[in-house]
Amino acid sequence: MAIVLQESLRGLFYAPFYAALALDAYGKEGLDVRFVSAPEPGRAATNLWDGGIDVTWGGPMRVMQTYAQRADCDIVCFAEVVTRDPFLLVGREARPAFRLSELKALRLASVSEVPTPWMCLQQDLRDAGLDPTALQRVATNSMAENVAALARGDVDVIQIFEPLVESLVASGGGHVWYAQACRGPTSYTTLYARRGTLERQRDACLKMTRALHRTLGWVHDVTPERLADVVAPYFPDVSARQLAGALARYKALGIWGQDTVLPRSGYERLRTSLESGGFVAKGADYAEAVDNSLAEQVIAETPLPLEV
Numbered sequence: 001m002a003i004v005l006q007e008s009l010r011g012l013f014y015a016p017f018y019a020a021l022a023l024d025a026y027g028k029e030g031l032d033v034r035f036v037s038a039p040e041p042g043r044a045a046t047n048l049w050d051g052g053i054d055v056t057w058g059g060p061m062r063v064m065q066t067y068a069q070r071a072d073c074d075i076v077c078f079a080e081v082v083t084r085d086p087f088l089l090v091g092r093e094a095r096p097a098f099r100l101s102e103l104k105a106l107r108l109a110s111v112s113e114v115p116t117p118w119m120c121l122q123q124d125l126r127d128a129g130l131d132p133t134a135l136q137r138v139a140t141n142s143m144a145e146n147v148a149a150l151a152r153g154d155v156d157v158i159q160i161f162e163p164l165v166e167s168l169v170a171s172g173g174g175h176v177w178y179a180q181a182c183r184g185p186t187s188y189t190t191l192y193a194r195r196g197t198l199e200r201q202r203d204a205c206l207k208m209t210r211a212l213h214r215t216l217g218w219v220h221d222v223t224p225e226r227l228a229d230v231v232a233p234y235f236p237d238v239s240a241r242q243l244a245g246a247l248a249r250y251k252a253l254g255i256w257g258q259d260t261v262l263p264r265s266g267y268e269r270l271r272t273s274l275e276s277g278g279f280v281a282k283g284a285d286y287a288e289a290v291d292n293s294l295a296e297q298v299i300a301e302t303p304l305p306l307e308v
Helices: 010-021 060-069 099-106 117-128 145-150 163-170 195-202 202-222 224-234 240-253 264-276 295-299
Strands: 003-007 031-037 055-058 076-080 088-091 107-108 137-138 157-159 174-178 190-195
Touching: 003 145, 010 076, 010 190, 010 202, 010 224, 010 240, 010 264, 060 076, 060 190, 060 264, 076 195, 076 295, 099 117, 107 145, 117 157, 117 174, 117 264, 145 157, 145 163, 157 163, 163 174, 163 240, 190 195, 190 202, 195 202, 202 295, 224 240
Parallel strands: 003 031, 003 055, 107 137, 107 157
Antiparallel strands: 055 190, 076 190, 088 157, 088 174
């Protein structure tokens, strides 16, 4: 029987997950994985209750949200892949010495599709002594709409992810001002499942964790061009050059972990951001929502590199 793995949305920062599928990393562990997509990001976590989804990849943000909404929530994060924030601030002109304090006098367009990017950035602003509610912020447009608004001069700086960043930089229409990854560990994407699933299908979840651990090793060893070639089928509308440039930026920013352990520091940073931004009143405790035992077991095994 296949284990059903769900993506929350299509995003290039999930490249190691797509690489694991494309390279048959799960099959090399003797695991049959059926890959599906959530109809919308907000339903990725709650889909675990309908019986059709075994494991989801997505943000611990959704896990904390579900704990806040459901008394019966028993979701556990067990294999982190994206360990730093993949969103960036891009402006029209170069500002190599940019400081967050400059946003006070600028028109910022933030991400509307999902809450985590703004939640994390607003905490960065608080840490810099700024009031995020005082900014001139456009909060309702899509990232594509904000790219167009930047070109028209309707806004001064936009919050976007790859490959939109690479498209703007390569065309000369935008310059990176701030990479949110630079704040350090912020838990962004992990495998998660209900605790009962983790217990009943522990061997399968261990194999998934080992497959991702080996895939991460491969991702760190290959060039951005090779990684782009492997994940290209999942991004048919993005050119090979644009994919490679975007993935090179993500590799340089260190957004993907060296292993699948989800560190407390990254989880607590995310939790603080969600609480200060009012997304949840109180995020689920690390000990309740995270189980690193599978990731630690894989590390202890020192598995061989992924054969491709």
